[in-house]
Amino acid sequence: xxxxxxxxxxxxxxxxxxxxxxxxxxxxxxxxxxxxxxxxxxxxxxxxxxxxxxxxxxxxxxxxxxxxxxxxxxxxxxxxxxxxxxxxxxxxxxxxxxxxxxxxxxxxxxxxxxxxxxxxxxxxxxxxxxxxxxxxxxxxxxxxxxxxxxxxxxxxxxxxxxxxxxxxxxxxxxxxxxxxxxxxxxxxxxxxxxxxxxxxxxxxxxxxxxxxxxxxxxxxxxxxxxxxxxxxxxxxxxxxxxxxxxxxxxxxxxxxxxxxxxxxxxxxxxxxxxxxxxxxxxxxxxxxxxxxxxxxxxxxxxxxxxxxxxxxxxxxxxxxxxxxxxxxxxxxxxxxxxxxxxxxxxxxxxxxxxxxxxxxx
Amino acid sequence: xxxxxxxxxxxxxxxxxxxxxxxxxxxxxxxxxxxxxxxxxxxxxxxxxxxxxxxxxxxxxxxxxxxxxxxxxxxxxxxxxxxxxxxxxxxxxxxxxxxxxxxxxxxxxxxxxxxxxxxxxxxxxxxxxxxxxxxxxxxxxxxxxxxxxxxxxxxxxxxxxxxxxxxxxxxxxxxxxxxxxxxxxxxxxxxxxxxxxxxxxxxxxxxxxxxxxxxxxxxxxxxxxxxxxxxxxxxxxxxxxxxxxxxxxxxxxxxxxxxxxxxxxxxxxxxxxxxxxxxxxxxxxxxxxxxxxxxxxxxxxxxxxxxxxxxxxxxxxxxxxxxxxxxxxxxxxxxxxxxxxxxxxxxxxxxxxxxxxxxxx
Numbered sequence: 001x002x003x004x005x006x007x008x009x010x011x012x013x014x015x016x017x018x019x020x021x022x023x024x025x026x027x028x029x030x031x032x033x034x035x036x037x038x039x040x041x042x043x044x045x046x047x048x049x050x051x052x053x054x055x056x057x058x059x060x061x062x063x064x065x066x067x068x069x070x071x072x073x074x075x076x077x078x079x080x081x082x083x084x085x086x087x088x089x090x091x092x093x094x095x096x097x098x099x100x101x102x103x104x105x106x107x108x109x110x111x112x113x114x115x116x117x118x119x120x121x122x123x124x125x126x127x128x129x130x131x132x133x134x135x136x137x138x139x140x141x142x143x144x145x146x147x148x149x150x151x152x153x154x155x156x157x158x159x160x161x162x163x164x165x166x167x168x169x170x171x172x173x174x175x176x177x178x179x180x181x182x183x184x185x186x187x188x189x190x191x192x193x194x195x196x197x198x199x200x201x202x203x204x205x206x207x208x209x210x211x212x213x214x215x216x217x218x219x220x221x222x223x224x225x226x227x228x229x230x231x232x233x234x235x236x237x238x239x240x241x242x243x244x245x246x247x248x249x250x251x252x253x254x255x256x257x258x259x260x261x262x263x264x265x266x267x268x269x270x271x272x273x274x275x276x277x278x279x280x281x282x283x284x285x286x287x288x289x290x291x292x293x294x295x296x297x298x299x300x301x302x303x304x305x306x307x308x309x310x311x312x313x314x315x316x317x318x319x320x321x322x323x324x325x326x327x328x329x330x331x332x333x334x335x336x337x338x339x340x341x342x343x344x345x346x347x348x349x350x351x352x353x354x355x356x357x358x359x360x361x
Numbered sequence: 362x363x364x365x366x367x368x369x370x371x372x373x374x375x376x377x378x379x380x381x382x383x384x385x386x387x388x389x390x391x392x393x394x395x396x397x398x399x400x401x402x403x404x405x406x407x408x409x410x411x412x413x414x415x416x417x418x419x420x421x422x423x424x425x426x427x428x429x430x431x432x433x434x435x436x437x438x439x440x441x442x443x444x445x446x447x448x449x450x451x452x453x454x455x456x457x458x459x460x461x462x463x464x465x466x467x468x469x470x471x472x473x474x475x476x477x478x479x480x481x482x483x484x485x486x487x488x489x490x491x492x493x494x495x496x497x498x499x500x501x502x503x504x505x506x507x508x509x510x511x512x513x514x515x516x517x518x519x520x521x522x523x524x525x526x527x528x529x530x531x532x533x534x535x536x537x538x539x540x541x542x543x544x545x546x547x548x549x550x551x552x553x554x555x556x557x558x559x560x561x562x563x564x565x566x567x568x569x570x571x572x573x574x575x576x577x578x579x580x581x582x583x584x585x586x587x588x589x590x591x592x593x594x595x596x597x598x599x600x601x602x603x604x605x606x607x608x609x610x611x612x613x614x615x616x617x618x619x620x621x622x623x624x625x626x627x628x629x630x631x632x633x634x635x636x637x638x639x640x641x642x643x644x645x646x647x648x649x650x651x652x653x654x655x656x657x658x659x660x661x662x663x664x665x666x667x668x669x670x671x672x673x674x675x676x677x678x679x680x681x682x683x684x685x686x687x688x689x690x691x692x693x694x695x696x697x698x699x700x701x702x703x704x705x706x707x708x709x710x711x712x713x714x715x716x717x718x719x720x721x722x
Contacts, residue, residue, distance in 0.1 A: 091699040
């Protein structure tokens with residue numbers, strides 16, 4: 001992987017040198033990352049980036065600064081890879097920030113300048129930032145029936161106490177290897193508190209699975225891990241979130257990727273993921289008392305109406321759920337299940353959902 | 362510990378029954394948790410709660426609801442302990458929320474009602490919420506020269522790959538045991554990205570230490586862990602934060618506790634902790650370029666002037682640092698060290714600081 005990344009950066013540089021040798025105006029070709037070039041790929045069921053590209057020219061006053069910044073970021077990535085280290089995107093900014101000699105002009109004024117340039121490079125080279133040795137923020141934990149190797153250390157996720165294994169930013173095969181797995185499915189849980197409940201009950205032992213929490217919207221590392229687990233272990237992925245627009249959105253990002261990172265959907269998205277809950281239909285189905293539901297506010301209602309129109313919520317069961325929620329006028333959080341008893345979620349709710357294959361697509 | 366917690370809850374209940382038997386107006390005695398009852402204990406160098414107490418009476422319309430809520434929370438904690446499980450403070454709210462029969466009155470209207478009641482109980486019973494089997498939010502990681510036992514699983518923090526051990530909310534001796542340690546000090550780092558840099562360089566191996574990040578302001582579990590490591594392993598604690606008011610505040614909370622949780626300072630604070638950096642003085646001392654410093658804004662200046670007056674920033678080196686920062690007009694982030702090279706922090710900055718014992722008190 002390291003070689004591939006370095007080669008791609010080197011080719012980018014060679015291209016520029018060739019243009020200079022031929023007395024051309026040096027330019028970099030970049031995929032257009034705006035909404036006009038994003039589409040839903042029906043066949044692969046992923047949010048994808050289209051074929052439109054744009055050129056960033058050196059001899060164009062509107063492009064010159066960004067051209068220079070792109071070169072600086074690419075050069076720094078190569079330097080970091082050469083040193084065999086990794087760094088954070090904030091460090092990248094600090095390492096590159098300086099005042100250009102004999103001017104008052106800074107290379108970068110804020111991290112808001114360098115972050116999009118790195119995304120440009122990821123898209124242009126078709127590489128994850130982790131492959132460029134840059135780290136994104138990390139959060140999330142995993143426990144269950146798998147032994148992994150993390151940076152050369154063997155970690156048994158069935159023996160990780162109360163904590164689980166902290167999911168790093170870089171989960172590429174070079175860094176994280178799946179050594180041995182007995183897991184039959186992956187359960188991705190929105191909330192850490194619920195993950196901890198399941199971990200304390202050793203849910204993953206009885207049900208031979210992996211439990212993962214992204215602590216809210218999963219970070220890139222977590223989404224990439226889910227994608228790898230599904231594809232490499234060939235096991236299904238179930239997603240458990242609050243029954244509210246935000247929870248459904250989290251599910252949709254895990255499933256088909258996001259508009260922002262559309263150029264990475266094939267590595268971050270898991271189109272075969274299924275939604276296990278919660279739904280507003282669970283309230284009557286599982287006898288959840290109405291006083292632990294939460295009234296939808298104006299923002300929720302607006303968001304649900306938008307979601308009804310989204311192409312990936314077009315399947316009938318989703319249309320029914322969204323309309324039911326709107327009509328019922330309430331949403332609910334995972335913790336609402338606690339009103340039925342502290343172990344209701346691990347002993348009743350999840351086993352019944354899994355047994356009946358009561359999923360939304 | 363479990364027995365102690367249960368006994369304390371039981372005694373609380375028995376006290377109420379006794380009052381009822383004696384036809385008294387039932388009441389609960391609670392420490393006053395407002396600023397008027399908080400002080401800095403010069404001898405122990407901790408923010409402490411004073412001796413003032415107040416009574417919560419059942420037969421007082423202003424107290425009745427809170428009295429009922431206190432009883433409900435105490436009863437639920439006992440139930441959770443009896444079941445041998447733990448739960449989150451959000452679950453606690455959901456488990457207790459219901460509409461009181463034949464009324465339109467809810468036991469709790471929001472988690473904002475139940476959280477302070479739990480803190481009242483912690484203060485009244487002198488117990489951590491973890492001892493009441495309630496979990497706070499968790500974040501933070503540790504790596505280095507220690508083998509621990511986490512919920513019965515043995516974890517070698519020197520073999521935790523790129524991730525480290527995720528610090529749980531409950532790090533009481535019942536849950537987390539220190540099995541074997543070769544560490545000579547603890548380094549607490551504000552930022553996860555910097556922690557990852559140190560972990561990648563195996564800083565903890567060469568310098569025989571533990572590295573901990575709280576990912577910003579450390580959660581309770583992280584602060585309690587630092588306290589236990591210092592007291593039980595008898596090793597010094599060094600804190601590394603940004604050179605800005607927020608970083609200094611993080612240090613002060615690790616060191617002498619916080620006003621909010623003053624009733625827990627002896628378990629969450631580590632008065633012997635030392636500040637290793639960053640300081641504004643590092644800029645000339647280590648030749649950090651001025652263009653990676655950040656100009657102080659009005660809020661920073663105001664905050665620094667407040668800090669100059671704080672009793673725990675009275676030691677001369679702190680007064681000098683705060684005044685120097687104000688005069689220089691800049692602050693800086695840990696990542697600023699990257700401008701000197703990616704490994705400057707692990708190979709130059711920290712070793713020199715430790716060797717010269719160049720700490721602030």
